[in-house]
Amino acid sequence: MDFEALKKYSALHPKPARLTLQYGTAGFRSKAEQLDHVMFRMGLLAALRSRATGSTIGVMVTASHNPEEDNGVKLVDPLGEMLHPSWEEYATQLANAEEQDLQKTLTEICQKAAVNQQKDASVFIGRDTRPSSKKLSQAVIDGVSVLGGQYHDYGLVTTPQLHYVVCCQNTRGQYGKPTLEGYYQKLSKAFMELIKKSPGSGEGQRHLKIDCANGIGALKLSEMQPYLPKEVLVHIYNDGTKEKLNHLCGADFVKVHQKPPKGLDMKPNERCCSFDGDADRIVYYYTDTAGHFHLIDGDKIATLISIFLKELLAKVGQTLKMAVIQTAYANGSSTRYLEETLQVPVHCVKTGVKHLHHKAQEFDIGVYFEANGHGTVLFSKAAENTIRQLAKDEKDDAKREAAKVLENLIDLINQTVGDAISDMLVIEAILSLKGLTVHQWDAFYTDFPNRLLKVQVADRQVIDTTDAERRAVTPPGLQEKIDALVKKYKFSRAFVRPSGTEDVVRIYAEADTQALHIHSEFILNSHS
Ligand code: 16G
Ligand code: ZN
Structure with a gap:
């Protein structure tokens, strides 16, 4: 490791004093202006991870469905999976190390993870359409480069496209070609083979309206369009040319608010769907002839x-x-x-x-x-x-x-x-x-009415859960109160869990009818 170069470059990506961030459920997420040092350091970490695994590692710069001003970064492991949990911890340590401790922290990670520093390092980088993403991905590149790693910058890609190319690269083409063209060709070929066999094939076109959350999905869908068969017509809405990313639209907005996105005109019984800001989520929906909105999640x-x-x-x-x-x-x-x-x-x-x-x-x-x-x-x-x-x-x-x-x-x-x-x-x-x-x-089944709320509390970590987050073990007495309320209603269920991405507690409740809906705020308020 060239520590002089590291020091010099790190000074160009200084860590704001006292700022600590955590590699959470979806990597680091924060306001974009707080993330430059995190990006540089994730470039460093990706190079180390690459050396440790002998494979190409991905780095995606995105904050998915979060507001346009936010950003985030996550690492992609060799087969396209999420970063291994033991390395999430290294990521947090590295992101929070003070400037003078950076070298020491890197050395420690190399020792703990048995990184052979003589090996080659290769990193694939992608980013979403946020105004801050380009500069932040440059910081990732600086980090990879200063450790002598090779990189390929894919530029604007959806998150799943980056996962895909990483997997293709590390399986030596078995999964497909590690290019966007390879991705479009593989998917469109399989799709055409499939729909050839559909009963209505050849009888006109299928229409689908897609809300792209003003994000990367719009760009990549348009790129893919020439590869798709003429029978399928996708109509792109919220393509990012007029409005802000994720603002009143996108899969998260539609799911949370259970209402249509802004910017998409829906006629009764028309099939519509929404992507989120980095195109790794999708929900469908339609309005019926009576004007009621139906979410298909x-x-x-x-x-x-x-x-x-x-x-x-x-x-x-x-x-x-x-x-x-x-x-x-x-x-x-x-x-x-x-x-x-x-x-x-x-x-x-x-x-x-x-x-x-x-x-x-x-x-x-x-x-x-x-x-x-x-x-x-x-x-x-x-x-x-x-x-x-x-x-x-x-x-x-x-x-x-x-x-x-x-x-x-x-x-x-x-x-x-x-x-x-x-x-x-x-x-x-x-x-x-x-x-x-x-x-x-x-019509396969009817969703139980449900409500998802978020509540800010002094310390969300006082809530600890078990049974796949369906039961609270602390604070004492909380679960008993939830049980007592839930017991009163048919097919009812409720739980609280600390969010892994925001400083809030999430509360979910459902029951067989809306009228019997549990007032979940009460559960928490009685404990705060
Ligand atoms: C992240 C997760 C998503 C999860 C959400 C929950 C990934 C790639 N994304 O967006 O799966 O539903 O966090 O957030 O893992 P919460 O912990 O704030 O409720
Ligand atoms: Zn997403």
Whole structure:
């Protein structure tokens, strides 16, 4: 390590005094002006992580659905997964080290993580459309370079695109080409193969209105459009040319407020969807003829995909083990439907993509979605091989055809992380193949009315939870009070958890009717 150069460059990215930040659920998030030193240091860390793993590491500069003034950064591990938890701790240490301790902290990390400093380092960098992102990604580049690492700057990309290219690079092309063109080609080819088989194929065009949250999704969807078949017409709204990123639009806004985004004119029964600011989440919705708004969230997306997969698995006659992974926020009605009607096992894990992803890896086919619209499907290597083999060699026509559909689905899904573009194409393909309208999809089950609130408290860490965040163990007495309230209502559920991304406590409650809705504020107020 060239400590003189490190000192010189670090001085160009000084850490504001007394500022401490934590590598949280989605990496570092803060006001953009507080993040320059964090970016530089994450460049350093990515180079070390690359040396430790002997692989390319990704660094994505984005704050997803948060306001335009915010920014953030997260590291992507070799197979496109989230950074390993032990390194999250190093990230926090490095970001918070005072200037004079930087060298010492780096040396310590190298020792603890057994980093061979002679090895090459390679880092892929991407960023969203925030005005601050370009400069911040330059700080990442400075960090990688000062440690002698190689980098490739992909510039403007969606978060899932960066995960994808990292995975392609480290699997030596097995997952695809590590370029955006490779991504568009792989997805569009699989999509076209799939919809060729739909009953209505050739009978006119499918229309979909997409609110791109004034973010990167708009740019990348337009780039992809020439690759998509003429039968599918995506209409891009909130493309970022007029309004601010995530302002009154995007998947998070629509999910939280349960109302349409600004800037998208909806006609009754038209299929619409929203991406979030970095295009890793998607929710669908429509208004009915009476003007009522209907949200189709991550739970219903997981359900649609699960139904489709289950039917295909029955057709190919394979007993592959499939499960759905949810979090505490999943609507109780979706869990009941999946378990009781569809007979698919459901597992609940802690909030945050890494927890869902990890659990989903335990199954032949793991479908995971957060209610907020972040999700994907994972196929084990063995399951994928079986399916590809059947698609090629199976003698029985019906079985072989079903295996081919599964094979195309595998290629269309971004298995590295939830991906709004990929999920949208999966959903459109399934709706088209099954001949379902948005209304029919929505009617699979009816969501229990629910409410999600956030409350600021003096110290959110006094709340500790267990059972995938569904029960509070501290402060004493809190859970008993929640239980006492919940007991009074049918199919009711409520929980509180400290947020992993904001200084707030989140409160969720649901019950079978709106009238019986629990006043969740009361639960917390009685404890504050
Ligand atoms: C982050 C997570 C998201 C989770 C949300 C919860 C990733 C990539 N993103 O955005 O999955 O739903 O945090 O935030 O893991 P909260 O802890 O503030 O409720
Ligand atoms: Zn996002």
